Amino acid sequence: MKLILKDKGTAHILVVEGKVEAGDVEGFSLFLKGLAKREARDLVLDFSATVMLVSAAIGTLLADTEPFRAAGKRVVMLKPNDKVAAVLKRCGVYEAIPVYPDRDAALAALADPLSGV
Numbered sequence: 001m002k003l004i005l006k007d008k009g010t011a012h013i014l015v016v017e018g019k020v021e022a023g024d025v026e027g028f029s030l031f032l033k034g035l036a037k038r039e040a041r042d043l044v045l046d047f048s049a050t051v052m053l054v055s056a057a058i059g060t061l062l063a064d065t066e067p068f069r070a071a072g073k074r075v076v077m078l079k080p081n082d083k084v085a086a087v088l089k090r091c092g093v094y095e096a097i098p099v100y101p102d103r104d105a106a107l108a109a110l111a112d113p114l115s116g117v
Helices: 022-038 055-070 082-090 103-111
Strands: 002-008 011-020 042-046 050-053 075-078
Touching: 002 022, 011 022, 011 103, 022 055, 042 055, 042 103, 050 055, 050 082, 055 075, 055 082, 075 103
Parallel strands: 011 042, 011 050, 042 075
Antiparallel strands: 002 011
């Protein structure tokens, strides 16, 4: 797993590349928690380059993005590949975190106060 943080206006963009395996879950969690404490910004989770995501990472994803929402910030996700999307859908992530087809659509939704995000 490789995590790449990019800032775009009022949003953090977290690119998650490669495989998120069992041994990566703690690091993924610590990264999200640290980011939430660092600065209150909206969060775009870019899973477009993620090829595998273990189920333990999904619980971490939902729990560790809650501080963003608690601070009044929004969390959105870029459409992952079909394999990762299937796992996220089965686990209810799509109901908890809005999914957009690309970065521009995600950032536009965050910029629009009427988008419902």
